[in-house]
Amino acid sequence: MMPILGSTASTVTEPSLLPVFACLASLLAIPGILAFRKSPNAREGVTFIAGGIKLALVLMMVPGVLSGKMYEFRFFELVEGVGLEFRVDGLGLLFGIVASFLWLCTTLYAIGYMRAHHETNQTRFFSFFALSLCATLGVAFAGNLLTLYIFYEMLSLSTFPLVSHHGDKKARTGGRTYLSYLLGASIGLALPALIFCYTRSPEGMDFMTGGFMAGKVGATEAAILLLMFAYGFAKCGLMPLHSWLPGAMVAPTPVSALLHAVAVVKVGVFCVIRVVTGVFGTDFLLEVDAATALQWAAAITVVVSSLIALSQDNLKRMLAFSTIGQLGYIVLGVALLSPKGVAGSMLHIAMHATGKITLFMCAGAIFVATGKKYISQMEGMGRTMPLTFAAFFIGSLSVIGLPPTGGFISKFYLVMGTIEAGKIPLLVVFLVSTILNAAYFMPIVFRAFFPRGPTAPFRWDRVQEVPKACLIPILITATITLLAFFVPELGQRLAALMVPGL
Amino acid sequence: MMDQMPTILMLAPFIGAVGLSLLAWRRPAAAMPVVFGALAITVLAAVLTLREVLANGTITYLLSGWDRLPERAAGMAVGIEYKIDAFNALVLVLIPAIALINALYLRTRLAVECAGKEILYAILYLLLVVGLCGMVITNDAFNLYVLLEISSLTSYALIGIGRRRAAHATFNYIMTGTIGASFFLLGVGYLYIQVGTLNIGDIHEALMASSELRELASIKVAAMMIMAGLWLKMGLFPLHGWLPNAYRYAPTATGSLMAPLVTKVMVVVMLRMMVSLFGLDYLFAELNWRPVIVGIACVAILAGSFFALAQRDIRGMLCFLIVAEVGYMVGGAWLGNEAGITGAAYHVLSDACMTFCLFLAVAAIILRTGEHRLSAFRGAFRKMPVAMAAFTVGALSMVGLPPTCGFFSKWYLLIGGVEAGQWHYVACLLISSLVNAVLFFRIFEIALMKVEVEESGSFDVDALPEDPEDRWERVPVGTIVAMIVAATAVLTIGLLNRPIASFIATWIGQAVEVAP
């Protein structure tokens, strides 16, 4: 088996404030949002400008990173040996691009959705939205484990008001579940694991190729710590710490989209990837064979969540369980410890993000346009909302992992990863779950366009699409999902930076 | 002038208090200016002292000019001396600073809550600061007792001045406080009868020099009595009975001064007794009390957290949180390793700031709404953004979330726990963090959402009247400033934890590389 060497020796670190500014762009938008709370247009304008700047800043780093640079910025020491530190590498940048780009789409969508829905407290909503994006980029560009943890917690807190946005009883329950799972796991599991790592490696906790903990713990300790991290970062939705995700469905749909596609869950799996590659290092984990338990935890999550999704009628809940399964893919991929598996996980973050955000925005659009949220009610709706359902179709193809969508590429890597690692049972898991995915997505699309019973012929003037602010982002993300199949080079190259063994 | 700073620090509030009694007996308007002036001088002197300590190391100040007279008293101190090391100096800044900021709040409440007794209150307030500073600064075990009694008597009066309900709470506090102080005195007596001196440094040297002395049962009992006395005074579970009622029913400005300072200064004294008097080698190598005391601390943490969870009264909840925090600090100190003691010492600073922040915010909210149960928080984010921002910062720090100081103190304590292999302590800390999370997010939930409260039915944040007067904080500017400063301190102390921890490490006396 080919060991993963990580970043090539030619990598140069370059001190730069770019990651800091990228992270701060949305934070600085908050005063603007608050200042224009009386005029919604100006308020959302501020959000847009900040989003644009953020994306631009992130994209500015692409050429440098591709040419082998690592942008780095250290503030000061938080505790002895460990500072507040940003460092941009391939994985972080890949995630950063996805997050900041999708933030723009979600914002556009949110404007349409929130206005169409006459939601209250929109200023609060957009402020915390911006704050959570700041935290997400902080996680993406975190240079060491402590910085990562800090931004992780910041994200949990800043999304709490979003989840319980409606403020009614259901929202309260959802918010409670959300926060108790996330905070409980991170304080109860991730923090002790973090502190244990620090006591073993007090000289520093920087993510590095081969991992800073490599060789400092025994096999059992490594396995336990790995599980503590994987479950501690409960945003990655490993069963049984997954139920916050369906519970958080009470949030407005843009929030769900943000949670499921952009910020929250992806931060969870991102953290797990970081822990595997940067904290322990795949070599070390392979050497002590510490990841088997994690592999099986992920595999079980994949299968069980797909089965649950099959039985759901509420569209958003179904999508939530689907997300849990897809997160399981990513964790499984990285737990395979093979180069292709790890690369597949990284790519899948991006691919699943675009696909799933499309699906969520479609679900929201359907709800905005018709007030329907159950799958059983959606028969024949493809005829009134053809564009939405076309996008839904593309999104589901990507999630299932079929060409011509980006999901196919990452899934291909993942499957190759299992073969590379020689884990045939896990290959079976991937295949079974793909069939299950198809089984819960395809009927929806099919019934929407070809309902049972008599149907009126399709006519454009009967089309009742959602407001443009909602529709345009859907179409953009759907297009990107398709494009990702044809031009996946950027993602592949960024992933390859981290996994040169490809 | 510079070398007189420690005395100026002690005397400024002292002279202020006496001056009020002498010149302003019938002039309530003079109370607050004198309090501000005296405390401002104290803070200034404390900061200068801190700077001096940072530049030149530990300061020793000999009162009454009695030098250590080497030839005639074998180098022992015959007088009383101050000793200000890195950690002391930090605490000495903290005490008057909190008192000064709290005075901003006090200013608005004095005439309301203590009508006709403004001067008395101001005198007691200043003398409490004298007592607390004096305990920290002195290097004489008996002088420490005297100053302990000054701070106790002033706190009894500052609480007892309050409402009807405060009377019995204060009486209990007097009983407990007297037992605690007397135990301390008895412990010092046991040391005195075996060692013959009262100077903390000299006792320490004597203990270090003679192994027979360390073997004596009476020295062990002395350590036990001193610790038990201090635990009573700081309210370590199960000796905490006096604490919640005393702080809850006191005038609000007393609560927000005493809750952050009094128990914390007791912890400082405990740390000093451990490090400077008995010495860590003696306590941890020769007495094996660590399992027991860490066990007690664990119980304290859990009990405090869960009692807090059961409270419906906001201030009661905060009081029980203090009980839990005392458990943190005692447990951390008795972990017996550097990280643990650093954590305990650092937590003294951070807990003082966050408790202060929370008490101030809660006082503002209670005053505004007239309710003192959790329902007071309905719609609070909108009604009182500044107070709630301060509350949020304090709450996050209590939960232990970064980048507040609560996170970093927990960080050191947890590292201490892991290094000492005291897993139950680690577990209790984490559980308590989670319980705190539940506590505070329950409040945030009430503040953020339309909560159906028993009597008043549904409550919609947006249904609040748009009356501009009603929408504004309606909190006096001084209080707002105080809250902002306190919240900033919580964050600043968190971010500055590296230098602070290294001061503490130098104090503990083990070589630790200092931050560049």
Place this chain on the structure above:
Amino acid sequence: MELLTLTAQFEWILGKSNYWASTVLLLIGLHAMISKNNLIKKLIGMSIFQTGIILFYVSAGAKHGAQIPIVHYGHDSHESHDKAAHAAEHAADAGQQVAEAAAPAANHAANHAADATHTLGETLYVNPLPHVLMLTAIVVGVATLGLALAMVQKVYAAYGSIEEDEVLDAIADSTADSTVDSTVDRTVKGTPEA
């Protein structure tokens, strides 16, 4: 022989008697503070508790055959030093002359005289330091007592009783009646939250 050990034991007991008595007083006082129901009785217990501690300290400074700590007039320091030295020499001489059996005792005495430079002349003075400390402790004690008595009066004014159980009952009643007793906040009996 038996008699001698008995005497030794008796002396040993005498040597501890004050410490024991102080412990007993301390425990009596503490017990009263914890278990008495009447607040004034608690305070009497508190005072007894404190005197127990004071007795301990004063005993720590006591010396057999010593004078009260007020030095005699006219002693110049040089003179007294000389005298102390003389006394030591005398004792040492005596020690050499007596029979061997008595030698340890005499040596002891000699050492004493030499060690005990805290005599001025032949006079032994009581150690003044514990006295100073206990003056403070007594004053602190009466200050605490005064403040506590004020609290007792306040409790009595509020609840009409100085028996702790009755006071606690009264407090429970008053919170149940949700009386308003302050300008700041109301005391309302907590009802469980939704």
Place this chain on the structure above:
Amino acid sequence: MIWQLDLILLIFLVITALISLRVRDLLGASMVFGIYSFLICLLWAGMGAVDVAFTEAAVGAGVSTVILVATVYHTRRVTGGHKRASGMKVLSLLLMLVLGGVLLHASGDFPALGDPTSPANDHPVAQYYIEGSYQDTKVPNLVTSVLADYRGYDTLFETVVVFVAGIGILAVIGVPTARMRREEVCGDTAQFGEDSDLIILQTCRLVVPVLQLFALYVIAHGHHSPGGGFQGGVLFGASYILLALSGGLREALRRLSESMSFRLAACGIVIYAGFGLLCMALGSSFLDYAILDSILPGGVAMARSHSMLIVEAGVGFTVTTILFVIYANLATRGKLEGGL
């Protein structure tokens, strides 16, 4: 020390302590407690602690008893049985057994009582006080020199403790409105002791001046004999208390009003601390009287001696006035009207 006497006293001490806690009549309990205090004074005097005994006699037996009686007068005289506390009692007894065991165990390695070579007595510092303090300060009473000079800082705060107690009691039970009225009424034509018993009145007329004179002597002569600022102050305060008891509080307040009391008390502390500050101003450390030899006559040692006298006078001011205030407030529930 005469061990037979000590032993008897110790036994009586324990007995009186138990009685004062058993008696149901609180007035009786207070009285027995006064007896207890006197007994312990004897014990201390026997051990050579004359200053402690003096203070205890004045403070413990005198003032404590009076304020206890005052409180009993204003609350209830008889205490009921113990209805509730039996569980508490058992718990407390258990605790006492444990604590007693620990303390007795510790006393096993104490040096014998009265051993001149015990660590505390043989320590260089203790020796230094006995040997050197007369040279240093020219004050024969070692307790005074240690109190007011070597540990003068402690004593400053001891005075503050008294001051705090006065302020605290006033803060806790003082009634502001009644107080104002009282101050106005003061100085009207009320006759001294118009409703008092003649014998008591005349006795007090004789006793009070003598007492005050003696108090001044005690303060002034503290350098040479037992006594000093505290003892003298307590006696002086007691003279006012006596005046209030015999001729009515109003009369006593007319001579020493409450606000005047606090001003004088503050004055006392200002004298003490001011002297310390003066030393600082002259360039030495706080309370270093030695530096004052440039102002006071008679060389360094005498400067210390004189300073101590002034400082003790300051203590006397504070203690006198505050004790009277404490009594006046406790005897009238803070109203300063009526009284015992």
